[in-house]
Amino acid sequence: MPEFKTHLIDGRTTPRFAGVCTFCRFPVMSPSDTPDWAVYGVPFDGGVTFRPGARFGPRAVRDASAYVKPYHVEHAVNIAEKLSLVDAGDAPVRPYSIKETLDSVAHWAGSIGDPKTTRLLAVGGDHSIAYANIRATWERRGKPSKGLGLIHFDSHLDTVDAVWGERWGHASPFIRAIEDGLVDPATMISVGVKGPLNTAADLDFALSRGVTVIRRDQLGAGDALGEFVRAHPGREWYLTFDVDVVDPAFAPGTGTPSIGGITTAEALSLLRSLRGADIVGADVVEVLPDRDVAGITALFAAHVVFEILSLDAARR
Numbered sequence: 381m382p383e384f385k386t387h388l389i390d391g392r393t394t395p396r397f398a399g400v401c402t403f404c405r406f407p408v409m410s411p412s413d414t415p416d417w418a419v420y421g422v423p424f425d426g427g428v429t430f431r432p433g434a435r436f437g438p439r440a441v442r443d444a445s446a447y448v449k450p451y452h453v454e455h456a457v458n459i460a461e462k463l464s465l466v467d468a469g470d471a472p473v474r475p476y477s478i479k480e481t482l483d484s485v486a487h488w489a490g491s492i493g494d495p496k497t498t499r500l501l502a503v504g505g506d507h508s509i510a511y512a513n514i515r516a517t518w519e520r521r522g523k524p525s526k527g528l529g530l531i532h533f534d535s536h537l538d539t540v541d542a543v544w545g546e547r548w549g550h551a552s553p554f555i556r557a558i559e560d561g562l563v564d565p566a567t568m569i570s571v572g573v574k575g576p577l578n579t580a581a582d583l584d585f586a587l588s589r590g591v592t593v594i595r596r597d598q599l600g601a602g603d604a605l606g607e608f609v610r611a612h613p614g615r616e617w618y619l620t621f622d623v624d625v626v627d628p629a630f631a632p633g634t635g636t637p638s639i640g641g642i643t644t645a646e647a648l649s650l651l652r653s654l655r656g657a658d659i660v661g662a663d664v665v666e667v668l669p670d671r672d673v674a675g676i677t678a679l680f681a682a683h684v685v686f687e688i689l690s691l692d693a694a695r696r
């Protein structure tokens with residue numbers, strides 16, 4: 381029998397609908413734990429430009445993730461065998477202040493586990509919170525001067541300078557991350573982007589900085605995403621996944637839905653094409669349970685968490 385690094389309560393002995401609810405039934409983190417991955421919630425939606433409610437995302441994803449099983453068939457790997465995994469709880473937020481929340485989350489996340497070996501996966505919350513987890517991850521990786529690579533799934537570029545004078549909202553995390561040197565735009569790829577936009581100028585920042593954009597209508601049978609990642613061997617990547625990249629027919633529970641998106645099956649294929657990439661931090665954001673139908677968006681987001689962890693388990 382292989383030695384398992386994470387002790388999971390077996391769903392065949394204790395039903396998956398029983399017990400205290402944690403991400404994927406991972407153990408609750410103890411202060412002395414130094415896990416491979418700490419999954420934590422960021423119940424914050426103060427950065428939205430349209431419909432609020434993603435503050436309830438972490439709870440919905442935890443609930444849905446009770447049905448995430450640990451063995452990944454396509455990668456032929458068991459995440460609980462390869463990785464030590466915990467639920468680190470929810471980050472401290474300040475519901476009335478975006479910037480105070482980002483500072484608070486980044487500071488708190490920076491203290492989780494062993495900064496050298498524990499990787500962080502944040503579940504939002506709106507996309508503004510990505511900045512905080514990217515900052516914490518960048519600091520834990522030794523503040524690389526070139527920044528991290530960024531694999532970005534989204535219908536939107538999220539590189540708008542400011543909305544209503546606010547520079548830290550969910551339309552702006554990656555312009556701030558690039559400006560602050562946390563992300564290298566030459567190794568940033570945005571996948572699934574589509575219109576409409578407020579103005580053509582919304583594309584200017586990303587394109588002028590050399591961000592690679594694969595629009596939804598350019599996603600074909602090829603493997604452009606996997607090829608991009610393999611073209612940068614040795615790169616450390618941060619993965620950010622906005623569920624609005626998926627068509628609202630499959631993921632209706634989100635605040636800025638964008639029609640004509642990819643299916644959940646296509647999303648899984650794209651994620652699996654990243655096999656071999658060294659993903660050093662990640663987030664899954666923009667689940668809005670009050671707009672969800674039958675919990676399908678939360679269930680999908682829970683499985684995106686599983687896919688990300690499976691990539692790292694398969695790589696080790």
Ligand SMILES: [Mn+2]
Binds near residue numbers: 507538
């Ligand atoms: Mn986004």
